[in-house]
Amino acid sequence: MKERKLGDVILDVQNISLAFGGVKALTDISFNVREHEIRAIIGPNGAGKSSMLNCINGVYTPQHGTITFRGETFHHMNSRQVAEMGVARTFQNLALFKGMSVIDNIMSGRNLKIRSNLLLQALRIGPAEREEIRHREFVERIIDFLEIQAYRKTPVGQLPYGLQKRVDLGRALAMEPQVLLLDEPMAGMNVEEKQDMCRFVLDINDEFGTTVVLIEHDMGVVMDISDRVVVLDYGKKIGDGTPDEVRNNEEVIRAYLGTSH
Numbered sequence: 001m002k003e004r005k006l007g008d009v010i011l012d013v014q015n016i017s018l019a020f021g022g023v024k025a026l027t028d029i030s031f032n033v034r035e036h037e038i039r040a041i042i043g044p045n046g047a048g049k050s051s052m053l054n055c056i057n058g059v060y061t062p063q064h065g066t067i068t069f070r071g072e073t074f075h076h077m078n079s080r081q082v083a084e085m086g087v088a089r090t091f092q093n094l095a096l097f098k099g100m101s102v103i104d105n106i107m108s109g110r111n112l113k114i115r116s117n118l119l120l121q122a123l124r125i126g127p128a129e130r131e132e133i134r135h136r137e138f139v140e141r142i143i144d145f146l147e148i149q150a151y152r153k154t155p156v157g158q159l160p161y162g163l164q165k166r167v168d169l170g171r172a173l174a175m176e177p178q179v180l181l182l183d184e185p186m187a188g189m190n191v192e193e194k195q196d197m198c199r200f201v202l203d204i205n206d207e208f209g210t211t212v213v214l215i216e217h218d219m220g221v222v223m224d225i226s227d228r229v230v231v232l233d234y235g236k237k238i239g240d241g242t243p244d245e246v247r248n249n250e251e252v253i254r255a256y257l258g259t260s261h
Contacts, residue, residue, distance in 0.1 A: 004227060007035030010211055011179055016055055016065035018048075018235075025051040026062065029237050031230045033179070038205055038212045040222045042246075043232035044255065049215045050092060052232070053181050056213070057089045058082040069179075088177035090168045092184045092215075098157030105156050105167050106142055109174030110135045142170045146200060162193035169200065173208075180204065182214035186221060194218065198225055223247065231255070 011033040018026040026048045033039045041049050054060040056067060061076040068074070069085055077085075088109075097105050143149055146166045151159060156167055165185060172180055185201065186194045198221055204210050216222050222229060223243040231239035231252050239245075239252040246252055 004036055004038070004205070006037050006227060009033070010035040010070060011056070011213070012068040013052075013056065014066050014068070016052070016062045016067070018051055018055060018060055018062045024235050026055070026232075026235045029065070029232070029235075031237065031240055033211060033213055034227075035211055036205065036209060037227045038201065038214070038225055040226040040229045041213065041215050041232065042217075042219070042222055042229055046234070047232040048235040049232055050183055051235075053089065053183055053213070053215065056082070057087055057181055083175060086176075086178035087181065088172040088175040088179075089181040090165075090172050090183055090185060092187060096156045096164060096168055096171070099155055101153045101155060102148060102159070102167050102170075103136075103139060103143065103152045106139045106170040106174050107135065109171035110139065139170075139174055142173050145173075145203070146170050147196075162189050162196075165189065165193075165197065166200070169197075173204065173210075177210060179211045179213065182212060182216075184215050184217065186216060186218055194221065201225060 009032045013032065014030050016026055016029045017024070029048075029052060031039075041052060043049055051060060055062050058077045058079040058081060066073050066075055067077075069087070097108065100108075143152055146169065148163060148166055148170070151163060156164055159167070169182075169185065182201070186197050189197065201212060201214070202225055205212050214226075226243055228241060229239070229243055229246045230237060231246055231249070233255040238255055239249040241249070
């Protein structure tokens with residue numbers, strides 16, 4: 001893998017703590033993400049990885065801590081505000097519109113970019129029609145990029161799981177994010193599907209310049225494509241550094257002993 005040239009810190013997470021009733025999901029977590037980086041978050045099941053992403057993209061509001069995006073600090077934001085700022089997210093459990101076609105699912109990711117009102121969109125006249133054509137052209141480029149041209153008009157529910165994952169990725173890309181949050185993008189995939197998804201993640205980072213934060217259980221994938229890795233265990237940070245630093249961290253090794261990692 002060629003070495004990436006990383007920029008300044010684009011996302012800074014400081015002292016985030018999150019609890020549900022008496023159950024602590026995250027305790028005093030701090031880390032940052034640099035522009036153009038592929039940053040992995042790893043840890044055993046129940047470590048708090050998805051909760052961390054949910055804090056970043058506004059699904060959860062942490063009780064303590066701050067999140068700074070491009071120099072602007074927030075104590076809490078809702079998901080729409082986060083999306084408008086340029087952060088997109090895929091989900092561990094696919095949240096696609098199963099009865100809709102591939103192209104319509106990916107088009108739904110353009111909603112924040114559409115300026116015409118609903119009436120003009122429905123009538124498809126004048127500026128609204130020209131705007132829709134531009135959005136559809138953008139979506140077609142994503143479909144080409146993800147190599148799913150043959151399935152453009154297929155209802156998503158009829159596609160195999162690996163292709164549904166690509167559509168989910170395409171919908172997030174349609175938002176033109178500066179930071180892309182990927183929650184286990186390779187879960188449930190076979191070896192060939194994982195290789196394809198790895199290639200897409202690397203190409204998104206390289207060709208689009210998109211910063212990527214991903215949760216992934218496959219340690220081979222994490223060590224191959226990540227610039228830096230943060231390790232969580234029982235809601236606490238136990239490691240942070242390059243793949244080699246994390247791989248040789250005694251506390252990380254102990255936390256993974258007896259697990260499938």
